[in-house]
Amino acid sequence: MTVQHVLHAVETLRGVAVRTPMLTSAALNEELGREVWVKAESQQLTGSFKLRGAYAAVAALDPATRGRGVICASSGNHATALALAARQFEAPAVVVVPEDLPVVKRRAIENHGARIVPYPRLTGRRDAVVHQLAYQHGLTIIPSANDERVIAGAGTVAWEMLQEVDGLTTLLAPVGGGGLAAGTALAASGHDPSLRVFGVEPSAADDTHRSLRVGRLTSISPPFTVADGLRHTEPARIPFEINQRLLADVLTVPEQAISEAMAHLFRHFGLVVEPSGAVAFAGLIHALDHLPDGPVGVIVSGGNVDWNTYKTLLDIAMARMEAPHHAAAVLY
Amino acid sequence: MTVQHVLHAVETLRGVAVRTPMLTSAALNEELGREVWVKAESQQLTGSFKLRGAYAAVAALDPATRGRGVICASSGNHATALALAARQFEAPAVVVVPEDLPVVKRRAIENHGARIVPYPRLTGRRDAVVHQLAYQHGLTIIPSANDERVIAGAGTVAWEMLQEVDGLTTLLAPVGGGGLAAGTALAASGHDPSLRVFGVEPSAADDTHRSLRVGRLTSISPPFTVADGLRHTEPARIPFEINQRLLADVLTVPEQAISEAMAHLFRHFGLVVEPSGAVAFAGLIHALDHLPDGPVGVIVSGGNVDWNTYKTLLDIAMARMEAPHHAAAVLY
Numbered sequence: 001m002t003v004q005h006v007l008h009a010v011e012t013l014r015g016v017a018v019r020t021p022m023l024t025s026a027a028l029n030e031e032l033g034r035e036v037w038v039k040a041e042s043q044q045l046t047g048s049f050k051l052r053g054a055y056a057a058v059a060a061l062d063p064a065t066r067g068r069g070v071i072c073a074s075s076g077n078h079a080t081a082l083a084l085a086a087r088q089f090e091a092p093a094v095v096v097v098p099e100d101l102p103v104v105k106r107r108a109i110e111n112h113g114a115r116i117v118p119y120p121r122l123t124g125r126r127d128a129v130v131h132q133l134a135y136q137h138g139l140t141i142i143p144s145a146n147d148e149r150v151i152a153g154a155g156t157v158a159w160e161m162l163q164e165v166d167g168l169t170t171l172l173a174p175v176g177g178g179g180l181a182a183g184t185a186l187a188a189s190g191h192d193p194s195l196r197v198f199g200v201e202p203s204a205a206d207d208t209h210r211s212l213r214v215g216r217l218t219s220i221s222p223p224f225t226v227a228d229g230l231r232h233t234e235p236a237r238i239p240f241e242i243n244q245r246l247l248a249d250v251l252t253v254p255e256q257a258i259s260e261a262m263a264h265l266f267r268h269f270g271l272v273v274e275p276s277g278a279v280a281f282a283g284l285i286h287a288l289d290h291l292p293d294g295p296v297g298v299i300v301s302g303g304n305v306d307w308n309t310y311k312t313l314l315d316i317a318m319a320r321m322e323a324p325h326h327a328a329a330v331l332y
Numbered sequence: 333m334t335v336q337h338v339l340h341a342v343e344t345l346r347g348v349a350v351r352t353p354m355l356t357s358a359a360l361n362e363e364l365g366r367e368v369w370v371k372a373e374s375q376q377l378t379g380s381f382k383l384r385g386a387y388a389a390v391a392a393l394d395p396a397t398r399g400r401g402v403i404c405a406s407s408g409n410h411a412t413a414l415a416l417a418a419r420q421f422e423a424p425a426v427v428v429v430p431e432d433l434p435v436v437k438r439r440a441i442e443n444h445g446a447r448i449v450p451y452p453r454l455t456g457r458r459d460a461v462v463h464q465l466a467y468q469h470g471l472t473i474i475p476s477a478n479d480e481r482v483i484a485g486a487g488t489v490a491w492e493m494l495q496e497v498d499g500l501t502t503l504l505a506p507v508g509g510g511g512l513a514a515g516t517a518l519a520a521s522g523h524d525p526s527l528r529v530f531g532v533e534p535s536a537a538d539d540t541h542r543s544l545r546v547g548r549l550t551s552i553s554p555p556f557t558v559a560d561g562l563r564h565t566e567p568a569r570i571p572f573e574i575n576q577r578l579l580a581d582v583l584t585v586p587e588q589a590i591s592e593a594m595a596h597l598f599r600h601f602g603l604v605v606e607p608s609g610a611v612a613f614a615g616l617i618h619a620l621d622h623l624p625d626g627p628v629g630v631i632v633s634g635g636n637v638d639w640n641t642y643k644t645l646l647d648i649a650m651a652r653m654e655a656p657h658h659a660a661a662v663l664y
Binding site: 020021023026027030042043047108111263266267269270271272273303307310311314315318 | 352353355358359362374375379440443595598599601602603604605635639642643646647650
């Protein structure tokens with residue numbers, strides 16, 4: 001895959017995916033001693049960047065195949081995205097989700113008319129369920145990361161960032177299945193090969209970090225991280241090969257940095273961000289000294305979080321942090 | 333004043349004020365049975381629309397006058413805005429604020445290098461303090477609403493909304509001093525005279541509503557409303573005359589609707605909004621049946637709120653509301 005795949009997805013998504021804002025904050029920049037730009041994919045349709053990949057993949061199917069329907073397994077946001085993408089083509093959608101999916105994500109999927117099939121998280125025969133349903137009903141599987149069109153769609157996030165702000169030296173993307181990081185790296189490589197792209201994972205869910213260290217796909221037991229969107233994912237072959245080739249590194253962050261990132265995003269940008277969506281920002285505050293000099297672009301990948309979870313995490317984080325504020329700016 | 337003043341401010345603010353996103357949500361639209369667009373001025377520089385008016389006014393001063401400095405009285409957001417606007421011209425700024433100003437707003441003002449002078453809210457000789465300081469130090473007073481350039485700057489919010497979304501029949505703007513409502517009405521009148529613009533006030537701070545009913549400026553004691561940004565304002569002459577001429581009406585909303593509006597904006601748009609900033613949205617949910625048919629544009633005017641206030645209000649509102657979610661979209 002190359003940046004050409006991303007550029008093709010940019011065309012596919014024109015007028016469909018929304019061009020989310022790039023935000024900066026004078027107060028945050030001063031606090032960190034660094035120019036930081038946040039790409040708010042929490043304000044994408046369906047509340048996460050996942051719409052981009054799901055729509056790009058569904059759009060590429062031939063109409064007869066698409067008409068029989070699509071299916072995916074997902075920790076929530078990809079499922080919502082696939083449900084919306086399918087509905088826009090009037091195609092049926094089935095989504096296989098962990099039974100402990102946050103209510104907020106379950107409702108969003110149902111709102112878009114998809115059929116939900118839960119599976120037990122820890123016994124986890126998720127892929128078997130997906131393949132059986134796909135076979136029975138003639139559905140096409142749209143993976144959440146292990147698909148070139150999904151990766152290309154995800155890459156349009158970084159493509160927009162690089163169009164909108166000059167001089168970024170570093171991009172940070174959260175890593176679950178690795179599709180967003182791979183798409184980001186592809187977009188960056190076509191823009192400026194000296195640009196460094198880092199993936200960021202919770203330390204508790206560092207399967208891509210480990211896989212890169214040993215040079216092959218490595219899985220871990222379902223981890224207990226507050227970043228629920230990264231709990232049920234593991235590195236997939238196609239994005240992993242791209243990430244091996246193009247990522248500067250995958251950083252890992254402690255749980256505490258994730259809730260602190262959510263608090264920073266509340267305070268400086270007025271953004272409600274889900275834990276997984278704040279992981280790349282957590283990488284920024286946790287590993288700032290290890291990043292290359294110059295302006296940093298951070299992908300905030302999703303905002304679907306229920307109030308009780310949000311409140312609990314922000315209470316913890318705010319208690320640890322001081323209380324200054326603010327001066328947010330949207331560029332676009 | 334006419335729409336020409338707004339168009340002039342659009343030029344002044346080009347490349348300075350950011351073009352904030354217009355957001356819509358399929359789930360919210362379905363819930364309300366109405367197409368709703370939210371203009372997120374909470375993501376404007378300084379976290380509120382006030383930057384637009386303050387900058388337009390400071391830019392219009394002759395350099396010698398400006399160089400001596402500017403002063404204002406403000407409930408917080410106008411002060412922050414004036415501080416930033418002055419700094420961009422390297423002019424000194426002094427702001428006179430109520431002594432119970434939320435910490436989050438005080439810090440933001442200080443971050444921009446302005447000098448803060450507190451006054452006691454209830455004994456309230458605010459204007460006398462401002463005039464004395466202005467006289468002593470040769471400062472120019474930049475009012476938060478009672479100024480043609482400030483009103484024109486505020487009107488650029490609606491001008492952007494009308495550029496970005498076709499077919500809006502109704503606009504809702506919060507009312508404190510009345511400058512934003514007046515600017516909104518001016519912008520709308522130049523776009524389509526059949527467009528209806530409503531101001532919205534907390535019932536507890538309904539001084540403009542009362543003033544319009546009796547046909548002259550009427551003040552009330554400093555009200556106790558959760559919308560702190562609308563506590564210390566009263567209708568001013570210049571915007572009042574515009575609002576008398578051009579507003580369809582000023583709606584009033586109970587306190588409960590304001591926190592519910594904040595919860596809706598959390599849930600459907602991932603936006604952190606301060607109480608005053610949610611007042612127009614509260615008007616939408618409180619008075620939906622009384623609004624003209626067709627798509628509604630709602631100005632979310634600011635997002636500067638500290639975590640404890642936010643948490644308290646959302647807890648109250650969430651306890652009252654059910655818990656579905658979501659599918660936010662940014663248009664720009």
